[in-house]
Amino acid sequence: MKRVVLRDEFREADIRPAGAYHQYQEILEKECRRFFGGRQPDLGARCRACQAALYSVFERWGALYGRCEQCLSLFVLPQFSDEEARNLLNVPGMGELWREQIINPSSPERMRLMIQPRIDWLLEVKDQYAPQARCLIDYGSKYPQFLEGLVQAKEFDRVTSVDPDWRLGNTPWPDSVEKLSVGSIGINGTDLMAAFDVLERVHDPAAVIGWMKSCLRPGGLAIVTTALSTGLEYLVLGAKAPNLNPIERRNLFSLEALSDLLTRHDFELLELSTTGRLDVELVARAMEEHPKDFQRTFWWYFFHHRGPEALQALQEFVQQHQLSSHCRLVARRLGS
Amino acid sequence: MAAPLKAAIIGYGRVGRIRAKCLAARPQDWRLVGVSDPDRSQWNGLGVTYMENWTGLLEHHPEALFICSTNQAMPELVAGALERGIHVFCEKPPGRTLADIERMREAEQKAAGVKLKFGFNHRFHACVQEAKSIVDAGRLGKVLWVRGIYGKAGGRHFERNWRNKREISGGGILIDQGIHMLDLFRYFCGDFDEVKSMVTRSYWPIEVEDNAFGLLRNREGQVAMLHSSATQWQHRFIMDIYLEKGYLSLQGILSSSGTYGREMLKVARCHYDGEGYPLANPEESETYYDEDGSWQLEVDEFARVIRGEQEKWQGDSLDAYRSMELVQRIYASDHQWRWSQEAREELARVQAVT
Ligand SMILES: [Zn+2]
Numbered sequence: 001m002k003r004v005v006l007r008d009e010f011r012e013a014d015i016r017p018a019g020a021y022h023q024y025q026e027i028l029e030k031e032c033r034r035f036f037g038g039r040q041p042d043l044g045a046r047c048r049a050c051q052a053a054l055y056s057v058f059e060r061w062g063a064l065y066g067r068c069e070q071c072l073s074l075f076v077l078p079q080f081s082d083e084e085a086r087n088l089l090n091v092p093g094m095g096e097l098w099r100e101q102i103i104n105p106s107s108p109e110r111m112r113l114m115i116q117p118r119i120d121w122l123l124e125v126k127d128q129y130a131p132q133a134r135c136l137i138d139y140g141s142k143y144p145q146f147l148e149g150l151v152q153a154k155e156f157d158r159v160t161s162v163d164p165d166w167r168l169g170n171t172p173w174p175d176s177v178e179k180l181s182v183g184s185i186g187i188n189g190t191d192l193m194a195a196f197d198v199l200e201r202v203h204d205p206a207a208v209i210g211w212m213k214s215c216l217r218p219g220g221l222a223i224v225t226t227a228l229s230t231g232l233e234y235l236v237l238g239a240k241a242p243n244l245n246p247i248e249r250r251n252l253f254s255l256e257a258l259s260d261l262l263t264r265h266d267f268e269l270l271e272l273s274t275t276g277r278l279d280v281e282l283v284a285r286a287m288e289e290h291p292k293d294f295q296r297t298f299w300w301y302f303f304h305h306r307g308p309e310a311l312q313a314l315q316e317f318v319q320q321h322q323l324s325s326h327c328r329l330v331a332r333r334l335g336s
Numbered sequence: 337m338a339a340p341l342k343a344a345i346i347g348y349g350r351v352g353r354i355r356a357k358c359l360a361a362r363p364q365d366w367r368l369v370g371v372s373d374p375d376r377s378q379w380n381g382l383g384v385t386y387m388e389n390w391t392g393l394l395e396h397h398p399e400a401l402f403i404c405s406t407n408q409a410m411p412e413l414v415a416g417a418l419e420r421g422i423h424v425f426c427e428k429p430p431g432r433t434l435a436d437i438e439r440m441r442e443a444e445q446k447a448a449g450v451k452l453k454f455g456f457n458h459r460f461h462a463c464v465q466e467a468k469s470i471v472d473a474g475r476l477g478k479v480l481w482v483r484g485i486y487g488k489a490g491g492r493h494f495e496r497n498w499r500n501k502r503e504i505s506g507g508g509i510l511i512d513q514g515i516h517m518l519d520l521f522r523y524f525c526g527d528f529d530e531v532k533s534m535v536t537r538s539y540w541p542i543e544v545e546d547n548a549f550g551l552l553r554n555r556e557g558q559v560a561m562l563h564s565s566a567t568q569w570q571h572r573f574i575m576d577i578y579l580e581k582g583y584l585s586l587q588g589i590l591s592s593s594g595t596y597g598r599e600m601l602k603v604a605r606c607h608y609d610g611e612g613y614p615l616a617n618p619e620e621s622e623t624y625y626d627e628d629g630s631w632q633l634e635v636d637e638f639a640r641v642i643r644g645e646q647e648k649w650q651g652d653s654l655d656a657y658r659s660m661e662l663v664q665r666i667y668a669s670d671h672q673w674r675w676s677q678e679a680r681e682e683l684a685r686v687q688a689v690t
Contacts, residue, residue, distance in 0.1 A: 001626065002462065008619035120475075120605070127473035128466060320624070 004273040004328070005319040006117075012278050014109045020101035025245070027094060029061045032246055035080075035088050036062035042078040048205065049073035049257035058239040063246035065239070067229070072254040074229040076246040082203050085247050086166060095167045103142060111145060119149040122194065122223060125330050126155060129270060130221050133191030137162055137215065139182075139208070140198035148174040160185075182211065190215045192223060199226040199258075201248045206261060213265045216333040222267060224329050230254040231325020232279040232318050236299055240286045255322055258329070267331035273319075276326025280315040340367040341423075341642060344398035346390045346413060347405035348373040351427055351455075354592060355402045356384070358635040365639040369396040398422060400642060407511075408504045411436045415443035418450050423642050425635070427455040429515050429663070430656035432506020434686050437660050441653045451641050453634075454651040456659070458516045459523055460630035460637075463586045463601040466623065467577060470584060471524060476605060477580025479525055483561045484517040484575045487568025488595075490540060494566065500542040502675070508544030510535070511663050514564025517575070518662045519655065521552065521560040524577060527658055528552035528560065531665040535673040539567045545673070550666040562666075571595040581606050582618070590628035599625045661686075 012018075041064045046053050052070035057077070059065075064077040089095075104110060126133050134157040138147060141164040150159050151174055160178045162185060173179065193212045199205040205226075212222050228234070229252035233241050243249065253261065255274070262269055284303050287294045294300040303311070318324040343359055345352045348371045359366040370385035370393045387393050390413065393401075400423040403413050410431045417424045418440075430437040444452045458464055471479060487509070491497075498504045499512050521528065530553040540546045546566040553559050573589040573596045582605035588597030601623045606614040640646040661683075668679035 002466075002623050003626075005622040005624070006619070007622065123475065124470065124473075127475070128469040131473075320622075 001269050002271050002273075003320075003322060004271065004275060005316065006275045006277060007316070008113070008277070010113055010277040012281055014113050016102060017104070020097060024094070024097050024102055027091065027097075028089075028245055028247065031088050031091060033062035035084075036078075036246065039078050045075075045077055045079060047071060047073055048075040048079075048251050049253045049261065060239050060244055061246055065244070065246070067238075068254075068257075071257040071260075072230055072235075073257045074234065074249075074252040076250040079203065085201070085203075085250075088247060089167065095169050098167045099169060099171060115143050115146050115149065118143075118146055118196065119153070121328070122150065122192075123153055123155060125221065125223055125271075126192065129330065129332065130191055130219075133221070134158065135190055136160070136192045136194065137185065137190050139163060139193065139195040139212070140165060140202075142168070142196065144168070144171060144173050144177075146196075147177045151176045185215050187214050188217050190217060190220055192221050194223040196225045197227070199224065200252055201250060203250075205251050205253065206265075209261055209265050209267075213267065213333055218333055218336050220333050221270075222262075222329075222331045222333070224331070226258070226327060227252050228255055228258065228274065228276075228325050228327050230256075230323070231274065231276060232314075232323055233276075233282050233325040236283050237286045240290050240293055242282055242286055242289075255327065258327070262329070262331045266334045268334055269329060269331050271330040272322070272327065273329070274322045274324035274327045275319060276324035277315060277319065278326070279318055279324050280311050284311070337364065338643060340365055341399045341639065342367050342369045342397060343400045343402060344368070344370045344372070344390075344393040344396065345402045345404060346372050346393070347403065347427075348386075349375075349404065350592065352402070352404035354631050355404060355425075355635065358632045359402075361632060362636065362639065365636070366400075369393070369398055394420070400425065400638070403427065406498055406504050407432045407436075407506050411439040414440040414452065418443040418447040418452060421447065421450055423451040423638075425453050425455060425638050426656075428519075428651075428656070428659075429506070429511045430454050430653075430660055432502075432504075432511070434657070434660055434664055434682050436506070437653070437657050438686075441657060444653055451638075452653050453638050453641060453649055454653065454656040455634060456516065456519045456651040456655065457630040457634050458520055458589070459650045460633040461589055461599065461628065462625040462630075463589070463599050463623070464520065464523070466601055467575075467584045467586055468523065470603065471577065471579070476582040476584075478556075479558055480578050480580060481559045481561070482521055482524055482575065482577045484521065485563045485565075485568075486513055486517045486573050487563065487565030488513065488571050489569045490546070490566045495541050500540070500544050502544050505544065507663065507667065507675075508537075508542065508546055508548075509566040510545055510548040510564045510666060513566075514548055514550075514562060515659050515663055517562055517564060518550075519651075519659045520575060521562070522655070522658055522662075525554055525556070525558045525560060528554045528662065530554075531662065531669050533666040533669045533673075535667060535670045535676070537674075544675075545667075548666055550662075552662065571597070573597075590625065599628070601625075 047068035050071040052068050054069040055066035057064045057066050066075050066077055136156050137160045139162045141161040162180050343366050359368050372387040372390040372393050401417045403426040414424050414426050532551040534549045535545045536547045537545055548564045550562040575586040577584040585602040587600045590599045602620045604618040604620040607618050641649045664679045668676050668683055670676055
């Protein structure tokens, strides 16, 4: 298995414009507090990753997060359905804000820093592990441009988007991409399946992996990105992690739990990298916002008494050693 | 399912033992029936039949021989095995001279259907395989040039090592280690027609080279630059491949000694300014690999070749011949090098024949 480190200039503001993102989070927090306010946390639930019954909890936006004592995965309590999550986000203006100001797919920065590298990565994976692949399914698509880029590369006979993010609304969609729902995908027929930033926001990540396995032909590839509970951001900041929210980051697996999940479903991991490049920036910001929580810790000292070079070295270190909070993986479906 | 192939190993030093492990890892493909090594000190039981002399192994009717012996012994061993209808996996370098590899190729031609493969395991390293897939995909355009540095510090009693006795090895660091880099140059660029070089014995009290510098060019105009060194106090493996739209840099290679650093592949694609000029220092991605599967992959390929499941293979006798030819041309083209005249004579003889 291999792991990859990306060395580029990548700031949170490039992918999430600060003002609009703050506004989005405020609405989301309010909705979360309302949603979770009237519910019991269900402390008898088990870890979503390893089923362990023992975990510690912290509060975030009216919900509880359990951190599994056994595998360090994070999961929201009480659990709720994907339908409920969708309804919660379905407040007036939310879709437009997300679509037009947050993910703003027309932004050249987002295209350059996020979408194009994803296209390049996917094509490289295809070149290396599945040069004969002709069909691709993208689950939970967020960026029409991503799919359009893949169509334009002329490497696939068929590009299918399954259950695209509903917040895209009636964003124009590339004609050549077919839109389908989960139930309409046949089994054992797909060469490549991509799921970018989906696992962390679904009710049952294991079910998604199981479904991907069933759709892939033996030898087919799963290409996945997701947030990880064992990244610097979440392990150092816990409840103070700026982007932790119980709707879009409701199930964060640890690196080990994610790896186990894939292996358990008969996948062979070809790549498992933590290519997230925002941990250091986010930890620095959270420490500024919540000084009392971090003073006199090693991290406080490090962030306040060492210069930008040390911070950059730390970010590279966490990538190299699989300690950043966003990962990407390629896994091959085994079996016949 | 076919029965496992009966295999024997000649030469049970470091490399022979690695091959034995590879065979043991694939019981469905291989059954090791014996090992021969003239050095009795190697005879400590691993549950394998030992013979002092390789002909003793023949009584066990091996279907394949792994030849991990010294260079001067290879032509006779390889030819002898092929003549008996035994498939051969022979470690690099393919003998000491072009005459040696020619002898082996002649035997191969006479032994119809018997397979001969040479161990150029670097082609099977994960970083090389990934680089190859990126280059072949063509997204970064055509290869412009490659540059390879491969060197080691020599080590304890280096001056006494058989690898530096010309009678046994045929040459020094170039034929022993540099040949891997030459093989990789060919892997990425094909054959080279033009060679310029400087070959030196600059530090070690040996009769062969401890440093070789080569410049190679092929008909496509691609240039490859080699430095092979036995005075590289910090062990190093670096191969840069520059293409029209980006570059690859292979750095470090996982080896049994573990001294060449972590195996890593850097990839960068060019970005361009408004007028289309490439901007300096594009962002890189670095890929790290934790396992060296190269020895195993090579042995697995050999099994497929013998079973007729694969028609072409890496390290066939022409690959071996061409790499040896480059070694000899590097020796030949530096007229100040003490053995260059002999190399020129041999190359002239080959040209006369072909
Ligand atoms: Zn757990």
